[in-house]
Amino acid sequence: MRHRLPHRASEVLAIVTAVLIGSVLASLCLVLLETGLRSPVPPQRLGSIDLVVGGEQSVPRAEDLDIALPEHVGVPTHLIREVANVPGVTAAAGDVSFPAAVSDGAGGFQPAPDPRRAGHGWDSLLGEIDLVGQAPRGAHDVVLDEMTAAAAGVSVGERVEVALGGEPRTMHLSGVVDRAGTTDNSGAASGVPGTILVSDDLARTLSPLAADTVDLITASTEPGSDPAVVADRVQQAVGPELVVSSGADLGSAERPAAAVTAGMLVLLVLSAGGVVVLLVGFITGGAVSVLAANRARELALLRAVGATPAQVRSLLARHASTVVLASSATGVAAGYGLAWWSQDALVGLGILVIGQEVSWSPWPALATVLLLWGVMQVAARAASWRVSTLPATTAVIETQSEPRAGGPLRTRAGAVLLVLALGTALAPLVTRTEAAIIGAASGALLAGIGVVLAAPAVVRRGAGWLAPRQRSVSGWLAVRNSGSFAVRTGGALAVLAVAVGLTVTQVFTTTTLSSVAAHEARASTIATAQVTADPVGGVPEGLVEEIARLPSVSAAVPVLRTSGVRTTSDGTQALTGAEPEQILAVGPGADEVLDLGVVDGTLTDLAGDTVAVATSLGWPHGIQVGDTLPLALADGTRVEPTVVATYRHGFGFGTVVASRDLVPAAAGPVDSVLVRGEDPGAVERDLSALVASHPGLETSDPLARAGTATQDPTVWISLGASVVLFGYLLLGVANRLVATTLRRRREWQLLESLGATHGQLWAMVAAETGLIALGATAAGLVISLVPMSLVALGFLGTPWPQGPLWVVAAIVLVVTATAAVATLVPTRHLLRARGALVLP
């Protein structure tokens, strides 16, 4: 039987919009996922190099993805000679980096993506670069790329102001490279800004690395030799511990941090992707179930004339799937466009490194279309299951009225979920960990499902209570309708409640976390000022002592931000479930500038191989004072520091505060110097004088960089994503409300035939919509604000949620407006389309 149902505009529109937006979101996620997994990191400086030898840039982790290390692991210096001696290798050199910046010609320094590692030795390029002028030979020679030289307003042979290792110097511009290492013929990636090259001897002295280690070894091969064969020989020469890269892998060897951000992108997409797939299923499924409900009578009649249940289901599935192809193709195109457009934004947020591009392949498109087609098939069959399996005669009669209420099992399951959600919401009162906040937030999702399950029963009861209290017949009818069609009312109400709840939770989790971080940072910073030198890559060591010697200063403590992951005691792999921890490496005297809320031990012991651990990390993992905490640092260095203190304020300063001696990278300039003095005014005057005489130095409020949560780029992405998903969810609800309203023509005609005026019908519909919006708002705010209030109570001691109230107001307004528009517009349409008032 190849029966076809005619398409109706309103139904088709509902499905098309659901599929369209679903496929935009799904394809965008998949393109970004592929980008995170496969997008090659383009080489910058080392683009013309044949081979690069580097360390293993990841730490294995049991039962999970390896953890990528953001900094160069390093290669023993003595291997340079061995690499150079490999047959087929013409030259090899070590590559080290150091903090460097170039004057902008106006007293400041040119901005660069990573001034901390902007400077390099000349030899690492192996001469394979187009140079105008001379290579840097002497201790005062520097080579810049064309753009940087132009921005500094200097040409070859002139003097140029630079900062090396954080110290301002006047150098001699011996040459200019026009392409900063890239020799690809397209020329697209030419002119990577911020290339600063000096003689290898100078680079070596400026690098914080020990003399026996280099970041990478670069090598060139004989013309005409097979690079793969040479790479194999090099691999044998350096041993299996090191990684030999060539061709497309050069970029990630050059910039290991790219692998970290790519992993971040994958995690982001995976976490958002689950919700997207869920919503796509939910909303397209909703649109199809509306279609099935509208066509129930037709389908039942088909059954009556001899169609088998399977035929009826596949008829509807076919009917719904016809629109999938066209609309998902359009959606995919838009998704690809959006991915292209988001490329720059992702680079700006630091999720992609500069020069990295979104990966393009047909797989995301194919997967999206298949996904939506599959969802549609399943949804259509599920939606028509009931009407298709009823005996043919019953089917025709049954379809006259809708299902009425959820069973007691459903209600009980909902209640259980709500209780569980309340349980997770109480967690922050017991444990002060980030996991507790996330747990409370996930509890909102649980509660949302609970609301969906329990809504019909609650609506029915609520209506039973409200009905006798209604004065007007319209209000009374509205309440009785809502209660009798509890599944219909409860469904719309619950979905709106979930939309409100999840969005408010998402926003408030973010604001609460950063509010907690800011609160703790405020509470624990006793420094009165802070000195930074971000434009030049850090505050040089010598300045720390100079600051400390200022008459007004009683304490000046250098601070470096880095990261590390907890490992097994032998250091071979990361602990199961361990994620990189923020590490604040501090110099001696940390307790004079920071009050971390020490619970046990003391910060004065923080010297040598020691760390202090936040209770949010220590408490769940049983880490106590006196224990050792094996860590793999950002450059892969394995350390086993002793825990000398535990502290409460983990949100403000990260979960690990380490002695600066523990972190090898701390040998170079530091991120900031926290300063304290009896008279803040005098400190400020002294520091201002110091800053004035040291270009690149800045002084600021010590809290200026305290809140770490708000600086996380993923926060903005997940907030943006939740706004988009909120909109998608509302679209789904609106579709459903429009469809159910249009289906009530008969009901209203009946009421009219019994004497209901248009005014009474309007009032009834408005009251029903009001009830839904009110109920949804109330339920949504309860499931979101209760856990957020408990988080605030647990962490800040204030029993109200931390976040902008206007967000709540805006969300409630949008939800109410959506519900109103989606019911009142079709109502107007129905009441205006007045022909003869004929009832069958």
Added chain:
Amino acid sequence: MSTGPTLRAPVQQADRGPDVAVRLDSVSKVFRRGGEVRALDGVSLSVPRGAFLAVMGRSGSGKSTLLHVAAGLDVPSSGSVWIGGTEVSRLRETPRTRFRRDRVGFVFQAYNLVPSLTIEENITLPLRLAGANLDRAWVGTLVERTGLVDLLRRLPGELSGGQQQRVAIARALAPRPAVVFADEPTGALDLATGQGVLGLLREMVSDYGQTVVMVTHDPVAAASAHDTVVMADGRIREVLRAPDVEVLADQRRPPEPHTVGAHR
């Protein structure tokens, strides 16, 4: 201008007497849906108070349109419709709705009970919508006469077809309307149940003087009425006084042998 045969009381065409419940005066109704269809063509008819009138005719004869126009559910293209002393065809939508709500009752083939309301709430719904005072004694009497006393708290879905139609009759009569219009009230019922419903309608006419106009294609149903108007091609073809079933069955016989009377 009357096109049907001239008749004497009790059912007359265009009688202007005071005891007339419903009166149609040269009523025409033209539908313009892909071509002009003249559903009613200058029909004049008057129904005296306390009459039980059946309207018969084949599908497309105009009997349903006659009912809709006579009840004020729809307005005629020309001519006038009076219920009691009110010319309903001249009322605008809202006053016409109010008038209908106060003065006209309906019984439909599909019962048309509001599924979300209990039987009791269904019966009193028109009174609530009108904001009228509930005449408890009268509603009590109705509930008793229709045999619904034990079913008041049930929902329509839990009742049989016959019971639902009794609810519909009680609901139609609750506001004490000037006239009750019934559209194929037994169309969805089996013969015995249908007879019960017709008996109930007839009792309401004989015991309480209720005027009832009933559209039907069923000669057995029509035989329960006092008089029967036979419609064809939008006109009244004949008026039969207290006819028996055989006569009525003859009226249904199609003019062309191969035409089969379509049912709903």
